[in-house]
Amino acid sequence: MIGALSASVVKHGWRSVRSGGLPFFFAVLMTALGMFSLTAFGTVLWNFRALARAVGESVAAVAFLKVDDAAAAEETRARIQLTPGVESATLMTPEEALQRARRGLSGSAALQASAGLTMPWVVEVVPRFSLEDGESARLELVQRIGALDGVDEVLHPGGELKRIDALLRLLHGAGLFLAVLIVLVVVVVVSNAVRLTVLVRKDEIAIQKLVGASDAFVALPLLLSGVVQGTLGAVIALVTSGIAHASLARVVRVALSGALGTFTLDPLPWWILACVIVGGALLGAVGALLSVARFLRTSS
Amino acid sequence: MIELYHVGKVYPGADRPALDDVNLSIGKSEFIILAGASGAGKSTLLRLLFCAEQASSGQVILQGKNLARLSRHEMAKARRSIGVVFQDFKLLPALSVLDNIALALEVQGLSRDDVVRRCLKVLNEVGLSHKTHQPIAALSGGEQQRVAIARALVVEPAVLLCDEPTGNLDAERAREVMELLITAHVRGTTVVVATHDPALLSGGRRRVVALDQGRIAHDAPAAAARRSDQRFDAA
Ligand SMILES: Nc1ncnc2c1ncn2[C@@H]1O[C@H](COP(=O)(O)OP(=O)(O)OP(=O)(O)O)[C@@H](O)[C@H]1O
Ligand SMILES: [Mg+2]
Numbered sequence: 287m288i289g290a291l292s293a294s295v296v297k298h299g300w301r302s303v304r305s306g307g308l309p310f311f312f313a314v315l316m317t318a319l320g321m322f323s324l325t326a327f328g329t330v331l332w333n334f335r336a337l338a339r340a341v342g343e344s345v346a347a348v349a350f351l352k353v354d355d356a357a358a359a360e361e362t363r364a365r366i367q368l369t370p371g372v373e374s375a376t377l378m379t380p381e382e383a384l385q386r387a388r389r390g391l392s393g394s395a396a397l398q399a400s401a402g403l404t405m406p407w408v409v410e411v412v413p414r415f416s417l418e419d420g421e422s423a424r425l426e427l428v429q430r431i432g433a434l435d436g437v438d439e440v441l442h443p444g445g446e447l448k449r450i451d452a453l454l455r456l457l458h459g460a461g462l463f464l465a466v467l468i469v470l471v472v473v474v475v476v477s478n479a480v481r482l483t484v485l486v487r488k489d490e491i492a493i494q495k496l497v498g499a500s501d502a503f504v505a506l507p508l509l510l511s512g513v514v515q516g517t518l519g520a521v522i523a524l525v526t527s528g529i530a531h532a533s534l535a536r537v538v539r540v541a542l543s544g545a546l547g548t549f550t551l552d553p554l555p556w557w558i559l560a561c562v563i564v565g566g567a568l569l570g571a572v573g574a575l576l577s578v579a580r581f582l583r584t585s586s
Numbered sequence: 587m588i589e590l591y592h593v594g595k596v597y598p599g600a601d602r603p604a605l606d607d608v609n610l611s612i613g614k615s616e617f618i619i620l621a622g623a624s625g626a627g628k629s630t631l632l633r634l635l636f637c638a639e640q641a642s643s644g645q646v647i648l649q650g651k652n653l654a655r656l657s658r659h660e661m662a663k664a665r666r667s668i669g670v671v672f673q674d675f676k677l678l679p680a681l682s683v684l685d686n687i688a689l690a691l692e693v694q695g696l697s698r699d700d701v702v703r704r705c706l707k708v709l710n711e712v713g714l715s716h717k718t719h720q721p722i723a724a725l726s727g728g729e730q731q732r733v734a735i736a737r738a739l740v741v742e743p744a745v746l747l748c749d750e751p752t753g754n755l756d757a758e759r760a761r762e763v764m765e766l767l768i769t770a771h772v773r774g775t776t777v778v779v780a781t782h783d784p785a786l787l788s789g790g791r792r793r794v795v796a797l798d799q800g801r802i803a804h805d806a807p808a809a810a811a812r813r814s815d816q817r818f819d820a821a
Contacts, residue, residue, distance in 0.1 A: 290700075294692040493676050496638070497737070498666035499693040501658060 291503070298503075299510030305486045306479060306511060313479035313573075317519025318526070320468035321566055325527040327464055328558060331457050333551055338450045345443060349431055351407040352438040359407040362436035366409050369434070371427045373414040383408040406438065469569060472516065476573025480512050484581050495585070505578045509571055516570020520563045528553075587745065587776050588612040588635065593644035595630050595800075604630040606800040608644070612778065617771045619787055620780040622797035628780035629673065631797070632747045635778070636668050637661045649744065666694055669738030669775075671748040675730050677737075679723040683714060686722060687737045694741070708740040712766060728759045735766055746770055748779045752786065760785070 303310065349366060353359045359377055367375040378386065383405035413427050424442070432440045484491065491504055531553055538551040588610070595605040604627045612618055620628045633639040634646050637653055646653045648664065656664060669690075677686050684705055691701040709715050712732040722730060731751065738746055748767065752760035764786065771777045779786065787794050796804045 288695075290697040291695040293698060294695075297692075490678055493678065494689060494693060495662070496636070496665065496670065496672075496676065497690040497693055497741075498662050498664075498668075500662045503693050 294503070295506040295510060298507035299514070301490075302483050302487060302507050302511035303514055306483045306515075307486070309479040309482045310511070310515060313475045313515045314519045314522070316475045317472045317516055317566060317569070318522035320472050321520045321523030321562055322526050324465060324468055325523060325554065325559075325562055326530070327461055329527070329531065329551070329554055331461055332554055332558075334457060335454065336552065338454055341450055347411045347413065347428055347431070347440055347442040349409045349411055349440045350438045351409065351436055353407055353436050356407075358436060359409075362407075362434065363409045365434055366411060366431055366437070369427070369430055371414050371423065371430075373412045375412075376410045378408045378410060380405045380407060411440075472519070472566075472569040473573040473576065476512050476515050476570050477576045479515060480508055480574040481577040481581070483511060484508065484577060491585075501582055505582060508578045509574045512570040512572075512574025512577075513567050514570070516566040516568065516573070517563060518566075519570075520566025523566075524559055524562060587614045587616075587649060588778075589645075589647040590631075590634075591645045591647070593634065593641045593646060595627070595634065595639065596642045603642070603800050605634075605641075608797075608800070608802055610795065610802065610805075612776060614776055615771065615774050616776055617768070617792040618776075618778045619792050619794045620778060620797065621782065621787060621794055622803070623782060625799075626797040627800040628782075628797055629749050630800075632670075632749050632778065632780055635745070635747055636665055636670050662693075666741060667744045669741055669743035669746045671731075671734045671738045671746070671751050673749040673753060675734040677722045677730060677733060680721060682719050682721055683709065683725070683733050684718050686733060687740050690737050690741050704740055705736075708736045711739070711769070712736045713762075728755050731755060731759075731763060732766070735763065739766070739770055743775060746775050746777045748777070750781055750783075751779060752781065752783055757785070 306313075351359055351362050353362055356379075363375050363377040366372060384403065387403070387405060411431060413424060428440045428442045431437055491499075494504055531551070535551045535553075589612075590608050590610040593605055593608040593610075594603050596603045608631070620631060622628050630639065634641055634653070635648060637656065640654060649667070651660070651664065653661075653664070678689075684702070687705045687708065688701045691704060696704075706715070706718065709718055712735060714729060714732055714736065717725060717729060722733065725733065731754075735748075735751065738748075746767065751763050751767065755763060760783070767777055767779060794804075794806045795802060
């Protein structure tokens with residue numbers, strides 16, 4: 287019974303697809319276009335996050351200690367290491383710190399000026415990096431370390447982080463906006479295509495109802511045609527973005543590598559791609575459902 | 587089987603009711619001819635019986651169920667036990683004869699094999715086996731009429747409703763159609779035929795209910811023919 291019913295659902299669904307005509311292909315095309323922009327944007331965002339993580343992890347804070355001997359310095363280092371949010375803490379003797387500082391200074395004038403410079407014991411702190419926590423978490427950590435016994439002052443080059451943070455936030459916002467826009471467009475376009483299909487098949491549906499078709503018997507083939515539109519659009523989008531990625535990845539690597547080390551444009555992970563397909567199917571179903579529900583409400 | 591109690595039907599905007607205080611009781615396996623002039627309310631009465639319209643007043647009881655109280659689901663289910671032959675056939679011209687008839691079984695969830703087997707059987711009975719895969723559009727009016735009847739019969743309905751089943755047929759074709767209906771009746775189906783063709787009024791064990799301006803003008807019980815005496819000559 288269920289098997290036979292689903293066979294007729296598929297059969298009548300196929301009829302719906304065939305009678306969908308131009309609106310059907312338009313809906314598939316729009317879905318593909320929308321899903322393509324989403325995956326393209328997603329790829330950029332995904333790679334930018336990876337880049338941001340690399341930068342974030344490379345930026346260390348420097349804690350100057352107010353201790354006199356190596357034992358006290360090591361003890362303070364250990365305390366810093368135990369602070370939540372700290373990935374690693376490395377101790378430097380005043381001599382090492384001075385050498386490091388000298389290396390950072392260029393020009394002989396500055397080098398001369400540093401002749402009388404002495405350095406305290408220093409701990410280089412690499413914070414544990416999380417994109418979601420961002421800027422404010424980093425500042426909090428710096429304050430927490432600054433408040434520890436034996437720590438004099440913490441220097442933290444926050445500028446780059448702040449910029450990356452702002453950019454990420456902007457990208458996320460834009461992505462969300464884009465996603466909402468595309469969801470709306472796909473739902474509206476599929477819903478219209480299904481409504482036109484309903485119009486084309488009006489007589490057939492009326493007759494189905496007269497011979498005792500249930501609402502489900504009428505609705506499921508139409509839903510199926512919506513799902514087919516959404517899925518087909520998503521698959522086309524993925525194939526096109528796969529082709530686009532393959533041809534662009536090398537160009538991007540050549541263009542961007544050097545300035546930032548080796549930079550590769552990674553493809554999106556498989557589970558995001560799977561989500562795109564499921565999302566396309568779901569949006570198609572929702573679009574179809576809107577039309578079908580309205581149709582069933584107004585028909586007897 | 588079918589009971590109507592004080593049934594009235596007023597179409598929105600109409601100046602007089604299409605049906606007015608109709609009381610009618612149709613027993614199992616009766617053969618009813620619903621007679622009356624054009625506009626008398628025959629089609630309206632049939633539409634009430636298969637839930638295409640709701641009565642404005644009174645009650646319509648079909649197989650013990652008050653049709654006004656059916657949910658959408660129950661209504662769909664009730665329709666599956668009723669075969670209807672429409673005045674305008676309501677066939678899908680682009681689909682084949684087989685697909686048109688199959689529709690009535692597909693909504694019941696029968697397997698494809700069962701559907702095809704029963705369709706071929708009923709097509710054989712109405713004498714259209716050779717047209718199985720033809721599109722409806724390629725059939726003559728009389729052949730389409732028989733396809734419409736085949737679709738109604740294929741579900742082996744408890745009730746068969748026919749609206750002018752001989753409307754645009756010549757006398758010979760009309761007689762063939764009536765024979766199909768009589769065969770269904772003999773098998774135990776309750777048959778209600780709306781017609782203004784006087785030729786159908788006489789003969790056989792048929793009860794004639796005449797409508798006039800929405801009221802029952804006259805109700806003649808079936809001639810007291812014995813069951814063995816099956817003289818179902820149509821004309
Ligand atoms: N959908 C409708 N809306 C408004 N009035 C209608 C509608 N259907 C029928 N009527 C009116 O109801 C009355 C009965 O119509 P009905 O179709 O039942 O008559 P009938 O006996 O079947 O006639 P015919 O023999 O011509 O088919 C007529 O006056 C008709 O104009
Ligand atoms: Mg009529």
